[in-house]
Amino acid sequence: MIEKIVKIVNKAGLHTRPAATIVKLAAKYKSEFFIYRDGMSINGKSIIGVMTLAAEIGSELKLTFEGPDEQQACDEIVAYFERGFDEL
C-alpha cells in the first residue's frame, strides 16, 4: 500500500470538476483508492463520496492506494493534485 499526503493548491479547492476528474482517473486502475480527511475516509472511485469533501485551498488530504497497479495510480492522481487540478 502507498500512502501520500497531498495539499490543495488551487484557489477554488476540490470542487465538482476536479472531483469528477479524480474519479475518472481512479476508474482506470484496479487498485483501491481512498481519501482521508478529518478522520473521514472516502472511496476515491465514488463521485458522490468525493463530492462531499469540501477541501479548500491549503487543506491536506491523505491518499492511499493498494493493488496491482498502485504505483501508476498514485503517480497519476498525486500529479493531478500537485498541478492544482490544472487550474494554476
Added chain:
Amino acid sequence: MKSFKDIYKNSENKIAGIAAAPGIVIGKVYLFTKEKLEISKAPITNSEEAIINFEEALRQSKKELNKIFGIAREKMDEVRAAIFEAQLMILDDPILLSNIEKRIKDEMIQPEFIVADEISKYQELMIISHESYMKERAHDIEDIKHRIIRNLQKKRWQSKIEKNLIVVSEALTPADTLLFSRSESLGFVTDHGGLTSHAAIISRSLNIPAVVGTHNASTLIKDGDTIIVDGFHGYIITNPTEVQLNFFTEKQKKLYEIQKGLEELKDQPAVTMDGKEVNLEANVDVTGEIDIVITSSAKGIGLYRSEQILNELGTFPDEEEQTVIYSKLASRIYPKFVTIRAFDIGGDKFRFSEYKEPNPFLGLRGIRFLLENESLFRTQIRAVLRSSENKNIKFMIPMISTLDEVWRTQKIIQECKSELKKEKIKFDNHIKIGIMVEVPSAAVMAKDYAEEIDFISIGTNDLIQYMMAVDRGNDLVSNLYQEFSPVIIRTIDHIVSAAKESKIPVSICGEMAADTLAIPLLVGLGLDSLSMSPGTILYAKRIIRGFEFKKAKTLAEECLQCKTEVEIQKKVKKFFDDNNISRTRNIL
C-alpha cells in the same frame, strides 16, 4: 387613470418579491410541488426482482437527465450545462450502487428506503460543511435522490405541463426551469432565490416574466388560481378583483402596443431629430441572452459581466473553458463587438481565505482582487486574447482607483501577449483596453486615465454609491442615492470632457442608461454610447428619435448649473413635455 402605486397601496391580495424578469402576465397557476415522497420501509421477499427494479429506475433517471442535459446544452453553453453531468455520473457511481444493491440483498427491505438512506448520508456531510457552495451541492444531490426514488415508485416524470400556465413553486431547479420553458410557461414565481438564482437567470434569458424570493407564495397560492405576475415591480396579485384585472389588462395592452410600435424601430438608427447618432449597446449576463441581443438591434455588447460565469458554475472556469465561452460569444455577435468586463468580484462572493472583510464594498473588489490573484487574472486575459482573433473583443477593467492598477494590468496583458506569440496562438494584437470609471478617485483623475487607455465606461451604480457615500440597499439612507444629483451630473460631464480631450470613446453602462428619463440629459452631456439591458434598447431608441441633440445639449448645460436634484428632475421632465415625448414610465 390609476397608477401602479394606487393599485398596490390598498391591495391586500398582493405578494411582494424580487422582480427577476420583466413583463406582465395574467393567467392560471400551475402549482408545482416537489411531491413529498412517501418512503416505504416494507420488507421484500424477492431481492433479485428488487434489484432489477432499482436498475430500471437508474436507467429511467439517466434517460431523463440526458434529456435535460441536451436541452441545457442547446439553451446554455457547454460549460454551464456541465452541472447536469455530475448528476449523471452519480447514477454510475460504482461504490454507491454496489452499497445499495448489497444492502437490498442483506436487509431485504424496499430499495427506495435504502436509496434514501444511503444518499442522505452524503447530504448530511455536505450540509454540515461551512462552505456555502456545499449546501448548493446538497440540493443537487437531493434532486438526484428524488429522481431515483420517483422512478422506483414508477411515478410519472413531470417534464411537460399544460401550456400557457404560470408556474408557482417553492424553488425551481435549473432542470425544472428549462423544462417548463419548453411548455411555453407564461411566468415563474418562486419562494426562494434572488436575482442570480438559476430560475431568475433562465427566465430573463428566455424572456419569461418572473418574480422570485416571495418567501411563501407557494403556500398562499393554489393550483388553478388566477394570478397576475408583475415582473417590472416584483409583485403578484392573487385572485384579482375586477378593478385590478382591468388595470393590468389595460397595461398589458399598452405594453403590447408599445412593443408593436417599437418593433418598427428595429431597423431604424438611434439618431436624434437633428442627426446625431447614439450607440445603443446591450448589457449581457448570460450567454443565452445573446439571441435577444441579436434581435434587439443593439450595436454591440457594451458590458458582458464575466463574473456571472462563476455565479452559474459555482467555481472558476479554467482558461480553456473561458476561451470556449468568449469565442462563442464573439463569433455569435460578429461583426458587432463585445466588451468583456474582467471578473468583478469581491472577497464576499468567493471566499478564498478565512478573513471576512468588514466592509466588502470598500475591500478587495474588481481589479484589486484580480491583481491579488494574478494567476487567475492571467487565465482570463489569455482566454480573452485567444478569443479575439476576429478583432471584435474589447476588454474592460472594473473598480480602477489608481493609475498604478492600470499600469500593472497593462504589463500583465503585455506579458500574456508575448507568451501567446511564442506559443504561435493568434490574437488581436491591438485589442482595445478600457476601464470602468466608478470610483470617485478615478472620476477626478479621468483625464490622466484617458491618456493611458482606449475607452472609458462609466458605471453609474457604483459611482453614485461611492460619490454619495450611500448604500442603496439600505432603506434608511437609500433616498440619498440620487441619479440626478448635481454631483453626479457634473461628475459625468467631467469624465466625458476628459475622454473627448483625449479623443477616446466614452459610454455609460449603469442602470442610469436604462432610465428612460435620463436619456436626453446623457445624450446632451455628450455620451457616445449607452449600454443597457437588451429589452430596453428599443424604448431608448424611441426617445432618442424624439428630440434634437441641440436642445438636449442646452438641457445639459442648464442642468450643470443646478444645485439640487429636484431642480434637475424638474428640468428633465419639462424637456419631455416640451418635446412631446411620452415616457414609458408613465405607461408602465
